[in-house]
Structures are given as C-alpha cells and as structure tokens.
Amino acid sequence: MVIPILGLLAGLALGLLVSFQVPLTYVKYSAIAILAAVDTLLGGVRAQCEGRFDLRVFLSGFVVNTLFAAGLTALGDLLGLDIYLGAVVAFSIRIFNNIGFIRRDLLGLVWKTPPLEAGET
Amino acid sequence: MTPRSVFAGRRWQLALTAAALVVGFVLAVQVRTERLIETNLQVTSGRLGEVAYRYRQVEARQAALRGRLAELRREIADEEQQAAAGRAATEALAADLARMRVLSGLTPVHGPGVLVMIADSTRPLKPGEDPNLVLIHYSDVHAVVATLFAAGAEAVAVNDERVVGTTGIACVGTTILCNTRRLAPPYRIEAIGDPHALAAAAMAQGGILDELRAFQFPVTVTVESDVRLSAYTGTFVHQFARPVDAGR
Numbered sequence: 523m524v525i526p527i528l529g530l531l532a533g534l535a536l537g538l539l540v541s542f543q544v545p546l547t548y549v550k551y552s553a554i555a556i557l558a559a560v561d562t563l564l565g566g567v568r569a570q571c572e573g574r575f576d577l578r579v580f581l582s583g584f585v586v587n588t589l590f591a592a593g594l595t596a597l598g599d600l601l602g603l604d605i606y607l608g609a610v611v612a613f614s615i616r617i618f619n620n621i622g623f624i625r626r627d628l629l630g631l632v633w634k635t636p637p638l639e640a641g642e643t
Numbered sequence: 644m645t646p647r648s649v650f651a652g653r654r655w656q657l658a659l660t661a662a663a664l665v666v667g668f669v670l671a672v673q674v675r676t677e678r679l680i681e682t683n684l685q686v687t688s689g690r691l692g693e694v695a696y697r698y699r700q701v702e703a704r705q706a707a708l709r710g711r712l713a714e715l716r717r718e719i720a721d722e723e724q725q726a727a728a729g730r731a732a733t734e735a736l737a738a739d740l741a742r743m744r745v746l747s748g749l750t751p752v753h754g755p756g757v758l759v760m761i762a763d764s765t766r767p768l769k770p771g772e773d774p775n776l777v778l779i780h781y782s783d784v785h786a787v788v789a790t791l792f793a794a795g796a797e798a799v800a801v802n803d804e805r806v807v808g809t810t811g812i813a814c815v816g817t818t819i820l821c822n823t824r825r826l827a828p829p830y831r832i833e834a835i836g837d838p839h840a841l842a843a844a845a846m847a848q849g850g851i852l853d854e855l856r857a858f859q860f861p862v863t864v865t866v867e868s869d870v871r872l873s874a875y876t877g878t879f880v881h882q883f884a885r886p887v888d889a890g891r
Binding site for chain 2: 525526527528529530531532533534535536537538540542543544546549550552553555556559560562563566567570575577580581584
C-alpha cells in the first residue's frame, strides 16, 4: 500500500516541478479525466481489498474511463449541453462508494467486522 | 489476513503505482494550470468560454478601431496634401498678382532707366508766326512715351503720373491731360528699362526727340541708374468690357 502512495506523491511532485501546462482548450476535459482516473484508482484498491483485482480490468478501466469521460465532455461541448455534469456526478458518487467500500474492507481486515450488507456504505 | 498481506500482490502494486503516478502528475499539472488561469484571468476554467467570447469581441472591436485609425490617418494625409496644394496654388497666385501689380503700375517701382526732359521752345516768335510751332503738344509727349515703351520700357511716368494701360494723353485747351492730371511744361518723362536701349531709341535719328531738337525745343536725355516712379493712383473702371469666355 505504501508504494502506490509513494507513486502518487512522486507524480504530484513531478507535476509541480515540470513547467508543463494543460492547454487552455483542454483544461475542462483533463479535469473530468482526472476524476475518472481517481475513481478507477480507488476501484483498483477496493478490488484488491476484496481479493478480485484483475490487471486487465484495472488498466482498461483506467484508460477507457478517462478517455470516455473527456470524450463525453467534448461531445457535450459540441452539443452545447453540459454533459460533463453527468460525468462529474457519476464519478463523484462512484468515488464515494469506492471510498466507503475500502473503508469497510480495511476495518473488516483489522477488526474482523461482518461482511458488508447490500445498500450500506 | 492483515492489510499488509492484502496489498502485497506485486502486479497490483505495480499497476496501482503506475496509475497513481500518472494521476498524481496530471492532478498536479491540472491544479497548477487552474491556479494560473485564476491568477491571470480571475475566472475558473469553467468560464473560459465566456472569457474567450469576450476576448474575441474585444479583438474584433480593436480590429475595427485599428481600421478606423488607418482610415483617419489616410484622411489626415489627404487633407495635408490638399492644404499643401492649396498653399502652393495660393503662392503661385500671389506671385502672379505681384507681377501683375508691377506691370499694371499699381506699385511704386524703381530701377535703371532714362529721364527725358522736353519743354516749350524759348525762341522768340517771328512776326506772324503760329505760336503752336514753339509749344509742346500732347502728340509730342505721347510720341516720346510710345517710343520709350517700344524700346522696352517697363514703367513710364510723365511728370510723376504713371502711364498705365488705360492712360490717355490728350489735349485739353492749352494744357496736356495725362490720366486725370493736367501737365504743365517742362515735361519730365521717366522710364525704367534697359537704359542704353531706351536712350538709343530716344535719341534715334529721325525720332521724335531728334525732330523736336531740330525745331529748337530744349530736349535732354539722361541715363539714370535709379529711377523712382510712384504708383498709379487712379482707378480702373470697366463697365462695358467683359472677359471673353475661354471656351468660345
């Protein structure tokens, strides 16, 4: 668990040090893509907690979710419709869900709490 | 199972680390970009479209103003050119006018020339002789003036009366009329022009002065280095004469 966190920190440090900037036209899309990527990241952690982590699912989800979120936002811009709001809501809910599951799983690992019941986070 | 053992899978660790690295990097860049937008434009990236719209509007207005500016500059240049042309025309007119004034005798002038003095003869009349034979007539004065003009005189005056285009030299009773002034002998005819040409013409054999001298009138011709003539003081009236249109 420590190594991925170190990777995250290293990525943050790299991003702050490098003077690369997102082109202004794509700022909106990259923000949504980040949301999707964070969601997938948490999904990966949760899957590992539940012992059903699949590398192919994780990587394909990481790439496809990210691209699809950005693509959806772009489509919304083409239509003059704020479709990205849908992506924001969906990914936010999923992120909260994932965090809830991870919390449960970790608590269960430490204190042997009973398995999660449906509908409860 | 402990958390340590749950997260011990190598493939998982590798994959998640790589993904986390990417996310961290993009996140940092995104945050930095967003902060940059906020500090520079004072809006969030969500309102960038609005900013772009305003920017395009301002740019269009600026382009329009730039065009107007260029137009105004051109107008100024045109006006300046016209003004310069007008000034040149005015200067030409003024020069023309000055020349015309000199030629028409409206300005006092001076220059080299000759002075011709003629007077009535002083010889006593023989008994029964016509007194007209010892008097200077208007035709004599007129002949001298005409001779001088013919010799290239540019300005002529008789007894300080400028001879201009409308000057007539006529006989009124016992005196000579030049312009509107009555002349009394001796007659002082001054002319500006090439002094030698004027003197030569005046003293030419068979000329008017030669003839007057033959009849024993006192005649003198002197070359003057600086003759001063006053301006014509009369009026130019043209009541009947009308300019002929150039086209006809």
